[in-house]
Amino acid sequence: MGEYLQEFVDDTTWFNQLVLGYLLPTKLWDPLPHILQTWLRNYIAGNLLYFISGFLWCFYIYYLKRNVYLPKDAIPTNKAMLLQIYVAMKAMPWYTALPTISEYMIENRWTKCYARISDVGWLMYAVYLFIYLAIVEFGIYWMHRELHDIKPLYKYLHATHHIYNKQNTLSPFAGLAFHPLDGILQAIPHVIVLFILPTHFRTHIGLIFLEGIWTTNIHDCIHGKLWPIMGAGYHTIHHTTYRHNYGHYTIWMDWMLGTLRDPIDDEGKKEM
Template sequence: MVRNYLGGTLLYIVSGVLWCFYIYYLKRSVYIPKDAIPSNKAMLLQIYVAMKAMPWYSALPTISEYMVENGWARCFSRISDVSWLAYLMYVAIYLIFVEFGIYWMHRELHDIKPLYKYLHATHHIYNKQNTLSPFAGLAFHPLDGILQAVPHVIALFVVPMHFTTHIALLFMEAIWTANIHDCIHSKIWPVMGAGYHTIHHTTYRHNYGHYTIWMDWMFGTLRDPIDDELKVL
């Protein structure tokens, strides 16, 4: 658990600092208007919230490892155990399962009022461009952050999965969630980028998805940032 805590903390801090330095200083006013850059105080508060939750976040890969070591999950240790074709197929199914699970977990954290009030509202105090930053990506109530990552673990009981790939994808969450909170719309279909997620933080009722827009499209909660831009024009 200590290894996961140190790895998660290092990844969060280093990726956040580098990304903020790039978009707020090296490319100041290029990607984000000057008056929309969050204050240092706001970013430090986000780091504080994330650091309080980090010990709990690190428990999830630790539990995964324990389950795999005890043979409870459907994991395999080497790609050669199944073949490259099967490995790629399993990763694709795993990602679809995770996308579906995170969509509904996130949506229920909004729809079930006590869950929103006592858990998810901690994250949604960052609800406009000048309060969102890459550091907001892990600024959750600890239980909220764990619940949204739980589909990664549940998937291990459903899909045969390469364990190292599973752990890598868990840690990739830290980088991905930093990316979708930077307010920069990348316009790469079908990626659920920051443009979509910024809308989620302002309307609270759209774009619950994680990596792609597909679940929101399927379940009627998609709102496209380009459509919003056209309405303004």
């Protein structure tokens, strides 16, 4: 195994030991093949991220700041949130298979990943990261839009997520409440980009897990008013109209392609 390839294996081994070594007895995970250790690490980390971010955010907006950000009738019931958790938990083993597969491909040098920022320098790291995010934004926009436009995909996959179509049915826990294949399809641009662009390995892993935090945020129905970020105000409109605001981190794709609907404009229309 070449030294450069070994750096990727060393990184994933360290990630595995960091998560599994602290949470599980060594005898339970150490005998497993490396790829199963990686999946178990991603599964545990994914669940921790989902529950910690979800519970903290719900506690803050529904209890500490109750009626500050959202009116009482916009707060989802505990039953609705438990259903969202149930759907997300059924999908989580499959969601976490995607970063496991991407790490396997990186370790086997099938991608253009590089191990250290010093391999390319800080300037090119920043340039590649910008292009990475642009490609992901483009890919997720079109994947999301096609999940609506192609009727069988919507009926059998994406409709699972769109039963949450009012403020009082949306919560941070809805962020991962998808059909497993739907969630994977919307995250797969993160993997495709590895084959076409030099990508820093640890940044890629970090961005995959940032998705979990981001999806928590955009389902809380609070309009952050931070242009050009595609925050929860925009995404709530997506859940109520089904035909607008397909974007992910920013509004750019929707703006360019005519699918943008601004929550401030919506509020103005309601008040007229």
